Amino acid sequence: MSDPDLKTRLDHLIRPQQVHRDVYTSPEIYRLEMKHLFPNCWVYIGHDSQTPNKGDYITAQIGDQPLIMVRHNDDEIHVLYNRCPHKGTKIVIDRAGNTGKFFRCPYHAWSFKTNGCLLAIPLKKGYENTGLEDTEAAHGMAPVGAMKNYRGFVFARLAPEGIGFDEFFGDSLSSLDNMVDRSPVGRLNVAGAPLRFMHNCNWKMLVENQTDTCHPMVAHESSAGTAVKIWEEMDKPEGTPTPPAMEIIAPFMSPYEFFENMGIRTWPNGHGHTGVHHSIHSDYSAVPGYVEAMNEAYGPERAQQILGENRHNTVYFPNIMIKGPIQQLRNFIALGPDKTLVESWIFRLEGAPEELTARTAMYNRMINAPTSMVGHDDLEMYERAQEGLMADGLEWVNIQRLYEEDEDFTKEAVLNGTTERQMRNQFDAWKRFMLGGAA
Amino acid sequence: MNRDEVIDFVYDEAWMLDEGRFHEWLDLWLPEAVYWMPLNWNQQDPLTETSLLYEDNFMLRLRIERLHGARTFSQKPKSRCNHVLNRPRIVELTEDSARVKTQMHYVETRLDEQQLLALTVTHDLKATPDGIRIAGKRVDLLNCDAAFRSIQLLP
Ligand code: FES
Ligand SMILES: [Fe+2]
Numbered sequence: 001m002s003d004p005d006l007k008t009r010l011d012h013l014i015r016p017q018q019v020h021r022d023v024y025t026s027p028e029i030y031r032l033e034m035k036h037l038f039p040n041c042w043v044y045i046g047h048d049s050q051t052p053n054k055g056d057y058i059t060a061q062i063g064d065q066p067l068i069m070v071r072h073n074d075d076e077i078h079v080l081y082n083r084c085p086h087k088g089t090k091i092v093i094d095r096a097g098n099t100g101k102f103f104r105c106p107y108h109a110w111s112f113k114t115n116g117c118l119l120a121i122p123l124k125k126g127y128e129n130t131g132l133e134d135t136e137a138a139h140g141m142a143p144v145g146a147m148k149n150y151r152g153f154v155f156a157r158l159a160p161e162g163i164g165f166d167e168f169f170g171d172s173l174s175s176l177d178n179m180v181d182r183s184p185v186g187r188l189n190v191a192g193a194p195l196r197f198m199h200n201c202n203w204k205m206l207v208e209n210q211t212d213t214c215h216p217m218v219a220h221e222s223s224a225g226t227a228v229k230i231w232e233e234m235d236k237p238e239g240t241p242t243p244p245a246m247e248i249i250a251p252f253m254s255p256y257e258f259f260e261n262m263g264i265r266t267w268p269n270g271h272g273h274t275g276v277h278h279s280i281h282s283d284y285s286a287v288p289g290y291v292e293a294m295n296e297a298y299g300p301e302r303a304q305q306i307l308g309e310n311r312h313n314t315v316y317f318p319n320i321m322i323k324g325p326i327q328q329l330r331n332f333i334a335l336g337p338d339k340t341l342v343e344s345w346i347f348r349l350e351g352a353p354e355e356l357t358a359r360t361a362m363y364n365r366m367i368n369a370p371t372s373m374v375g376h377d378d379l380e381m382y383e384r385a386q387e388g389l390m391a392d393g394l395e396w397v398n399i400q401r402l403y404e405e406d407e408d409f410t411k412e413a414v415l416n417g418t419t420e421r422q423m424r425n426q427f428d429a430w431k432r433f434m435l436g437g438a439a
Numbered sequence: 440m441n442r443d444e445v446i447d448f449v450y451d452e453a454w455m456l457d458e459g460r461f462h463e464w465l466d467l468w469l470p471e472a473v474y475w476m477p478l479n480w481n482q483q484d485p486l487t488e489t490s491l492l493y494e495d496n497f498m499l500r501l502r503i504e505r506l507h508g509a510r511t512f513s514q515k516p517k518s519r520c521n522h523v524l525n526r527p528r529i530v531e532l533t534e535d536s537a538r539v540k541t542q543m544h545y546v547e548t549r550l551d552e553q554q555l556l557a558l559t560v561t562h563d564l565k566a567t568p569d570g571i572r573i574a575g576k577r578v579d580l581l582n583c584d585a586a587f588r589s590i591q592l593l594p
Contacts, residue, residue, distance in 0.1 A: 184565070192488030193479055196586035222511040226504050317476045341586050343516060346489060357487040366498075370587035371491045373505055379589050380513035391512065 005437070010431050016407070017400030019427055021389045023335045024202040025155045030296060030337035032434060035316060038063030039145075039158035040437045042168045044320045044331060045079055047068050047347070048152045049189035055098045055114060061333065062158055067144065069154055070115045071426070073101065079156045081117045085137040103141065116141035151180045152188055163269075163437050172271035172410060175314035178326035184297035184351035188327060191357050194343040197370045201382035202336035203319060204426075206342060209378065210313040210321040210330075211274050211422040213259035214401070217254045219381050223373035224252035241285075248363050251280035252374065261313065262417040268410050270317025270429025272422035276414055279312035281325035287355045297351070313394070315422065317429050326360045330368065338386050344368040399423040440566050443506040445537045446527050448571045449562060453522035453543070456593055461503040464593075468563060470496050476578045476594070491583070491590075502593075513591065520551040520592040535572070545594040557581035558571045558594055 013020040013029075022029055032065035035404070040266055043062040046069050050058050057070040059082060066082040082090050084105040091103050102119050103112045111119045117138035121127065127210065132138050145160040151178060155165065179185055182299065209215070227249045242250075249259075263276030275281070286349075294303035316324050319332045327347040335341055346360045367374045389397070409428040455464040475485055485493045494502070505511055525542040528569040539562065545556045563575040578594050 192484075193584060195478065195489055195491075196584070198586045198588050200588070214457045219512070222505050222508050222513070223501070224512070226508055227501050230501055230504060243497065245495075344489070348487070354487055361487055362493075365491065365493060369489070369491050371590045373502060375588045376513040376591055 006036075007435055010434055013222065014427050014431050015396075015422065017403050018396040018398050021395055021397060024204060024386070025337060026390050027337050030334070033334070034063040034065075036436070037267055037430065038065075038334075040162050040433045041318050042148070042155045042157050042165055043318065044316070044329070045147075045154045045156050047188070047190050047329075047345070048077055048149055048154055050096060052219075053098065055100050056096070057092060057099055057114075058096045059092060059094065062144075062156060063334065065158060066090060068141075068154070070103075070114050076115075077147070077149050077154055078115050079144045079154065080141045080404045081144070083141070084110060085118070085140060086110050091141065092439045107264055114142045116143055118135070136437045140210060151176065151186070151384070157393045168269055169271065169316070170269065172267040172269075172273075172314070175273055175311055175322060175324055176316075178306060178311065178329055179347075180323055181298075182294075182324065182327065182352070184293045189348040189350060191348040194331075194345045194362060195369050197344070197368065197375060197379075197380055199340045199342060199379055200280075200338055201340060201386040203332045203340040204336060204430075205316060205382045206332045206340055207317075207319060207321070208399075208423050208428065209382070210315050211264060211272060212420075213262070213264075213274060213418050214256070215381070216259070217255065219377045220252045220374055222377055226250050228253050231348065234322040243361055244285075244359055245320075245366065247284055248359075248366055249374070251283070254280065256418065257322045264417050264419055264422055265412065265414045266409065266422050266425040267412050270314060270426045270433075272425055273311045273314035274417060275310055275312030276417070278323070279310045281323070282310040282315040283313065284325070284359070287353050287359070289353045290356060293352055315426070317426055318433070318439075326363050327356075328360060328364060342368070367372065399427070440532065440534065440537055440564070440571060442529060442532065444480075444571060445529060445532065445564060448564065449527045449539060449541050449560075450524060451558075452562075452573070453524055457519075457521050457542075459519075461506060462591075465499060465503055467571075467573050468496060469567075470491065470575050472563075472572075472574050472576070474499060474536070474576050474578075474593075476580065476583075478516055478583055480579070480583055481550070482583075491580070492578075506592075512530045513589065516549065518547055518591045520548070520594075521546045522594075539564065543594075547590060547592055547594075549591070553590075554588070554590070556590075556594055 013023050031333055045060045046058050051071040052405040054071055054073050057068050060067045062071055068080045068082045070078050071080050084091055086108060089105055089107040091105055102177050109122050113119050118138060144156040145158050147156040174343045180188055231246055262278050265276050268273035311324050321330045331343040333341040344364050346364050348357045366372055369375055399420045409425050474492055474494045476490060478490050506514055523544045527539045527541040529539050531538040541560045543558045543560055545558055547554055559579045561577040564571050565574045
């Protein structure tokens with residue numbers, strides 16, 4: 001799929017230390033992302049605990065492609081295009097439901113097994129000797145190019161051919177593993193509906209912000225800074241424990257040194273994480289009974305290893321971020337060059353105390369809700385950037401902090417936590433997958 | 440407490456928010472009271488599922504201090520809001536407590552944008568020597584499961 005013209009064009013847009021503003025603002029680039037980037041990558045669809053029973057489905061999308069994730073009668077998960085092969089009607093509209101043994105199109109009642117195969121057409125006689133079997137419609141609802149259920153997390157690649165799951169993610173799966181291993185039985189399930197927060201900005205700004213460690217103490221002075229100030233001014237009796245809300249919000253105001261020392265790790269294909277040595281999640285108080293349950297399940301040494309890992313934000317290219325220590329996943333769903341829906345999901349650790357879920361839920365509503373003060377700080381910055389990029393006097397977005405010549409993104413690297421290398425890593429992957437994914 | 444006092448209280452509280460008298464508004468709250476805005480229709484569990492808001496006195500105070508902060512960039516320029524109330528419906532009334540439900544339309548605006556939310560607000564009120572106080576407030580949005588842009592003030 002290598003298009004020399006596109007390659008030349010992208011070479012002009014992505015430089016080692018800066019990115020042309022068109023990458024964030026151009027409808028044409030957005031269209032090319034939908035056509036090439038998203039289909040060539042492994043993209044997150046949903047968690048299998050959202051479809052526990054046969055016939056359960058959720059709707060999802062990769063890029064601009066409408067999809068269904070469904071549990072078939074052999075208990076396997078399938079990911080299908082949400083499109084009737086007859087005249088195109090979307091088969092299901094609900095965000096989640098159960099379709100029973102088959103899907104039935106609401107327009108002319110063609111029906112399909114839950115693996116997508118055509119099951120029946122009313123008045124089938126009308127198609128005799130018309131060559132139906134030679135059409136794509138005869139194959140039923142189309143499946144995606146490839147899918148993988150990795151420890152409950154379902155990913156799909158739309159393109160029929162392309163990079164394999166293991167090669168795409170490589171060692172970056174260690175972050176997902178750590179999040180799942182935090183359950184004493186190695187299993188997570190979705191805890192309730194996601195927060196849904198609409199942003200009038202390009203999806204990549206949100207992804208980049210996940211490893212932008214130079215903004216919290218500035219942009220969040222209004223929320224986290226105010227919280228710290230109020231807490232310090234309060235008349236508290238000696239020894240008052242820090243409430244969970246303060247444990248969550250105060251680290252956002254940590255000084256630059258904290259973020260420098262916490263480190264950033266980058267992996268090939270655009271993945272990376274902040275919080276190599278410690279993170280804003282490191283100092284949460286222990287929840288009674290949890291360490292005991294982990295020791296029992298894994299043995300004290302392994303349990304300590306799992307819980308000692310406090311990765312902050314792990315970006316899985318192209319468009320999700322997970323936070324292992326609080327079992328959270330944010331999905332940045334592109335809806336247009338300047339429109340992005342953020343879904344923030346939380347997970348329950350099976351076999352662990354429910355207080356952990358309560359802390360996760362608190363984190364989610366305090367930081368990621370459309371009603372959250374911290375969320376207001378961030379959204380304001382993204383949208384100002386989206387508007388500011390229209391200024392004709394300047395063309396480039398600068399991502400060269402701690403840049404080194406000849407950076408090699410095919411190798412894992414660990415650096416100072418305020419580097420913008422992970423953003424450069426993402427653009428290296430962006431350019432490659434826009435061109436089909438070849439190195 | 441009598442009906443008129445309860446109803447007047449609900450209207451006065453909305454007025455305070457619309458006029459931006461947030462510190463005065465905070466004084467209406469009992470220290471242990473929680474402001475809850477569920478994420479789901481008929482949500483029962485505020486703790487182990489996400490809500491839009493589930494805030495105690497400390498968090499509400501933070502919210503209000505932040506609105507006045509010098510570096511609160513998302514409030515430059517400031518948002519304004521307006522509540523339109525249906526007649527409150529009293530669910531329970533005793534001498535020193537009341538539960539009252541009110542349907543409201545809430546409008547919030549900033550710059551060129553304006554959003555409209557339809558709410559059912561449940562107030563739990565208590566009589567105190569200083570007057571009626573809020574013991575709990577639950578705001579159910581009609582479209583609680585929709586994707587919102589920022590909601591910055593207090594519906
Ligand atoms: S469009 Fe689906 S059956 Fe006709
Ligand atoms: Fe932020």
